Amino acid sequence: MTAKRSTPIRALEFYSGIGAFSQAAKPYGIEVVAAFDQSQWANQVYELNNRHKPSSRNLDSISIKDIPEADLWWLSPPCTPYSRRGEQKDMSDPRAKSFLHLIEFMVMKKPSTILIENVEGFLHSKMYEHLCQTLQSNGYLVDAIKLCPTMFAVPMLRPRIFIVARLADEDTRPLVSALRPIVAPPQASSAKTLSNFIDYGLNEFTAAHLLLSEADAEKYEPVLNVVNLKDASDAAQYVICFTSGYYRCRKASGTLLRLESGRLRFFSPDEILSLLGFSADFSLSNLDLPICYRLVGNSVDVRAIDYLLANALQ
Numbered sequence: 001m002t003a004k005r006s007t008p009i010r011a012l013e014f015y016s017g018i019g020a021f022s023q024a025a026k027p028y029g030i031e032v033v034a035a036f037d038q039s040q041w042a043n044q045v046y047e048l049n050n051r052h053k054p055s056s057r058n059l060d061s062i063s064i065k066d067i068p069e070a071d072l073w074w075l076s077p078p079c080t081p082y083s084r085r086g087e088q089k090d091m092s093d094p095r096a097k098s099f100l101h102l103i104e105f106m107v108m109k110k111p112s113t114i115l116i117e118n119v120e121g122f123l124h125s126k127m128y129e130h131l132c133q134t135l136q137s138n139g140y141l142v143d144a145i146k147l148c149p150t151m152f153a154v155p156m157l158r159p160r161i162f163i164v165a166r167l168a169d170e171d172t173r174p175l176v177s178a179l180r181p182i183v184a185p186p187q188a189s190s191a192k193t194l195s196n197f198i199d200y201g202l203n204e205f206t207a208a209h210l211l212l213s214e215a216d217a218e219k220y221e222p223v224l225n226v227v228n229l230k231d232a233s234d235a236a237q238y239v240i241c242f243t244s245g246y247y248r249c250r251k252a253s254g255t256l257l258r259l260e261s262g263r264l265r266f267f268s269p270d271e272i273l274s275l276l277g278f279s280a281d282f283s284l285s286n287l288d289l290p291i292c293y294r295l296v297g298n299s300v301d302v303r304a305i306d307y308l309l310a311n312a313l314q
């Protein structure tokens with residue numbers, strides 16, 4: 001893939017969710033020719049923000065004839081099989097079945113570039129070993145890099161692993177050493193603080209729905225990660241990864257804000273989207289709040305994908 005191409009790069013977005021890849025791909029003129037996700041809610045949001053609707057079929061049983069030709073495949077498969085919080089059943093987890101199935105198709109379809117996102121535990125999994133062996137024995141050069149929003153001057157911890165596999169020719173060189181400089185901490189002057197992402201003008205109705213009940217606040221106080229609203233402009237303050245369970249589980253599923261009144265409130269789904277680098281006009285439709293949290297918690301840092309597209313695909 002080169003910057004000089006005259007025809008647009010054709011991409012497939014597997015496990016498309018709300019479409020972080022499509023968001024990042026827009027400035028590059030990449031044509032997302034098909035997206036796949038079994039969640040009707042995710043697909044509703046995806047369609048509202050893009051011109052096409054993802055296929056809602058279960059990828060466990062997709063047939064190769066239903067996969068269009070493309071130059072680039074983007075995949076962000078379920079992370080529970082490899083996540084610290086899950087049982088780490090790895091390849092034997094039923095949620096890993098669709099990815100195993102797609103690995104078979106990768107080497108039959110041979111897109112020139114494959115980008116995969118997952119949690120840090122993925123790098124230590126049998127699935128990663130299997131993926132690397134399969135791709136390398138079929139002519140791909142495989143690189144892995146860890147990216148986190150903090151590397152892009154955003155005060156949120158959400159480290160994720162990105163695999164970049166490229167069909168190799170004699171000019172293909174490993175990417176990792178070229179990518180390494182991004183790991184340097186951002187310059188303090190360019191770093192944003194949490195105040196850049198907080199909506200100070202929430203309407204009363206929304207604000208009321210974002211409050212944690214006083215009973216829950218008291219019960220879960222010791223395990224909550226909290227930032228004081230009054231400290232939001234302090235460069236040392238950051239939030240921890242918002243998971244899909246943020247609104248329902250209380251432990252280690254994302255940071256809460258302590259208001260001047262002493263009450264705790266959740267970050268809103270729009271604030272989380274902004275931390276993830278989605279554009280201000282991105283819409284979650286009028287879905288219920290718990291569904292919005294599930295969708296944004298499952299999504300991917302748009303800046304990390306932009307970084308891969310800008311650097312890794314040169």
Ligand SMILES: C[S@@+](CC[C@H](N)C(=O)[O-])C[C@H]1O[C@@H](n2cnc3c(N)ncnc32)[C@H](O)[C@@H]1O
Pocket residue numbers: 015016017018019020021036037038039042057058059060076077078079098295298299300
């Ligand atoms: C980690 S999330 C990826 C989210 C996405 N990258 C985004 O930008 O929002 C995994 C997604 O895969 C979908 N999914 C999981 N298993 C699937 C399967 N077997 N077939 C189709 N979609 C699946 C889920 O509905 C979820 O949206």
